Amino acid sequence: MEASPPPFFKRGPSPAFRLGVFAMLSIVLMVLDARMRYLEPMRQAISVVLYPLQQLAAAPGALAARVADYFTTQESLQADKARLENQALAQAASLRELETLRRENMELRGLLDAKRRIEQRSVMAEVLYGARDPFTRKFIIDKGLGAELQAGAAVLDGEGVIGQITRVYPFVSEVTQITDKNQAVPVQNVRSGLRAIVFGNGKDGTLDLRFMPVNADIQVGDTLVTSGIDGIYPAGLPVARVIDIERNAALAFARITCAPLGGIDRRGHVLVLTTQRELPERPVEASEPAKRKKAKRGAS
C-alpha cells in the first residue's frame, strides 16, 4: 500500500468506505426480508410514500385509456351487449340448477352434521401492472389493506385461478401467479378424481404436475380444478388443462405439463376470494410428552 498524503480538504469517508457500509446494509436487508420477513413495517411505510408518485406516473396512461373508452364505437358496444345477453341467458339456467343443488347440499350436510362452509367474501380488483422483476411472476392490484385483503387470498378471473396474494400494502397488493416457480396449488382431476399438486414452472408460463407415477390416470386435455384441501383455494375452481404427458419408464415419475386456464398475462379485472374456513384446532397432545419429560427431570 502506498502512503497517501493527508487530504487538503475534508471530504468525509472515502467512496469505497461508503460503498462497503451501504453494501453491508443492503445485504442485511435482503437476508432479513427473504429469510425472516422482519421488514413489513418498513415496506408499508415506503409503499405509502410512493403511492402518490405511482398515481402521478400512471395518470397519463389512465387518462388515455379513459379517452379511448369514451370513443368506443356504437358497433362494438352493440356487439358486447349481444354477447353479454347471450352469456346471461346461458348462465341463468345453470345458476338455477346451482341454487337447487346448494339447497340440497345444505340439507345433506345438515343430515350428516357436517360443518357448513363459511361464505366467501369476494372483492373485485383491477390489475395495475405486472412486476418488472424478471425472476418471479407477480402483478400488482389496486386493493390493499383498505379493502381488508389478506395475504394468502386466492385471486381468479373468469376462466380460473390466477394466483395468490403474497403481500398486502395499504393501497395495493402483490399477487404471485400460479406459474411462479415457488407456487403450488393442490388440484384434482375432474375426469378421474385423482388428487395432485401442480407447481409453477417459472420459465414459460406453464405448470408442472409433479410426482405423478408413470401409470397415473391422466390424459391430455384433462381439466384440473382446485381440490380445496389446503384451506386457501376454495374447492372446484378451474386451474389448468393438461397439454403434454411424457411417460418415460426409466423415470419414477411422469412429466406432465399443463397450461393455466386463467388469463395469466391478460390485464383487466380480477376477483379476490378470501376464505375463512374453520380449521380444526391445533392439536396440543403433541407437546405433552416433552412437558412430562421435563417434569420428570425436574422431579428427579
Added chain:
Amino acid sequence: MTSLARPQEILLPVTTGLIAVSVLAALLVNLVPLPLGVLRMRPDFCALMLIYWGIHQPRRVGFTVAFLLGLAIDLVDASLFGQHALIYVALLFAAITVHRRVLNFGLLGQSLHILPLLLAGEVIAIALRLLAGDEAPGPAHFAGALVGAALWIPLSLLLRLPRLPKASSDRV
C-alpha cells in the same frame, strides 16, 4: 489526443435543484406502468441518472440517495428488498471511480463506458437472485442495459440544456 484538443465548453454550475428534479423525474419514469413485455426491455432510468450524476458531479449525489431510491424500486418491481439498493450503490461507486476517465470521451465513447456498468448491474442482480434460489432469466434480460447505454447520449444532451450559459449582457 483528440479528446484533449476538443475545446472544453463552459457551463453554468449544477444546482442541487436540477439534481433533485432529474432524479425525481427518473423515479417517476420508472414508475410508469407499461405492458410487461415493454417493461422488461425498459432501461432502469434511476440507475442511468445515478451514473450520470456520479460521473458529472461525483461529490453532489450521495450514497444514501442511491440506497433509498433502490429500496423504492425494489418495492415497485417486487424484487428482493435491498437488491436494487445494492446495485445502485455499487453503480454510483463505479461511476465516481471512472468519472475522470469517462469525461475525456465524446458522447458515443461515454455511452460505451456506461454499457459495461449497466451490464454489471444486471449481473449483480442475477447473482443475488441465484443465491436467493431463483432461476436466471434468458439473455433478453440484458436488453434494458443496451437501451440504457444508447439513451446516455440523449440524456446527456437533455441535462446540458439547463446549464447552457445565457446570452451575456456585455456582448452588445
